[in-house]
């Protein structure tokens with residue numbers, strides 16, 4: 001039997017089977033909207049939402065207004081993953097070469113593979129505790145390639161591209177009339193978009209998601225913002241009903257209750273700050289993040305990973321990430337935990353650090369008092385009490 005050679009030769013990223021009773025910090029899911037979403041379920045859902053096909057126009061209009069573009073510039077997709085699939089199919093042909101700064105969200109590689117498109121990888125560079133993308137190397141690679149894929153902020157690195165750098169890269173693509181896909185799945189945590197500068201430019205394809213800030217990963221809703229002519233072409237490839245009715249209603253509920261969403265997210269920054277503080281106190285390297293996750297450097301013996309596993313906390317192990325140039329060796333990516341999971345997370349973090357040989361000599365001579373957010377008292381971390389190792 002004949003099977004497509006590109007699909008046969010492609011890598012495979014399979015969704016993990018997870019124990020959903022674990023503390024789930026491995027897939028950058030939003031831990032902060034449980035009450036908000038419970039209210040949506042209790043007040044908005046009807047049987048009709050399950051037995052009818054949805055209307056898309058109201059969501060398209062409100063989303064366009066959220067993105068500050070006309071409605072015809074927006075295409076709904078079944079998660080940002082489908083947006084990646086559709087765009088690569090529309091924009092590239094077998095034999096094409098596409099610049100892809102890496103490490104980056106690895107689903108791009110799989111979709112490039114199955115379309116017979118060659119990724120031309122340009123590596124981020126580590127400078128102190130930052131990851132920097134060398135603009136000149138990207139521009140150089142672009143001159144012999146058919147397009148560029150950027151992820152801003154980057155998953156798994158967590159950081160953003162500087163506005164001037166992003167502008168220079170998009171401008172180069174526009175000038176050379178080559179498509180540039182900018183994945184902005186974590187846009188809401190950064191609040192900077194290349195849409196602001198390049199809205200309506202036909203070479204620009206912005207991908208967004210409702211899985212992260214809006215907390216709807218299970219409903220599978222993403223979208224593309226681009227020129228209306230491309231939206232028309234993409235609609236030929238996307239199935240007419242690929243976005244489900246409940247996702248449409250939930251997205252409208254999110255867009256209509258943004259003040260409440262903002263309030264629910266206030267504790268995210270505070271918790272992120274607390275975790276960074278603990279990391280500093282224990283000598284654990286944590287990288288700057290413009291997202292809802294942090295990248296932590298484990299010891300080579302995996303002591304942090306072990307204590308997380310022992311405490312039923314799932315995190316993402318980044319060592320095997322493709323095209324990572326060693327930047328992600330012994331790195332763990334962890335979503336910011338909900339208040340209710342913070343105590344168990346911090347205790348695991350501290351106990352992992354204290355059991356590590358490399359961190360054993362860190363003494364700050366101070367105690368950190370953490371309010372246990374579930375109201376069950378305080379956790380006292382006496383970093384001057386001596387560390388093992």
Ligand SMILES: Cc1ncc(COP(=O)(O)O)c(C=O)c1O
Pocket residue numbers: 027028078079080081082105151154155183185208209210211217220221222
């Ligand atoms: C950078 C990036 N792009 C795309 C996706 C896929 O998002 P969705 O759940 O909307 O398919 C993710 C999910 O983690 C991501 O991190």
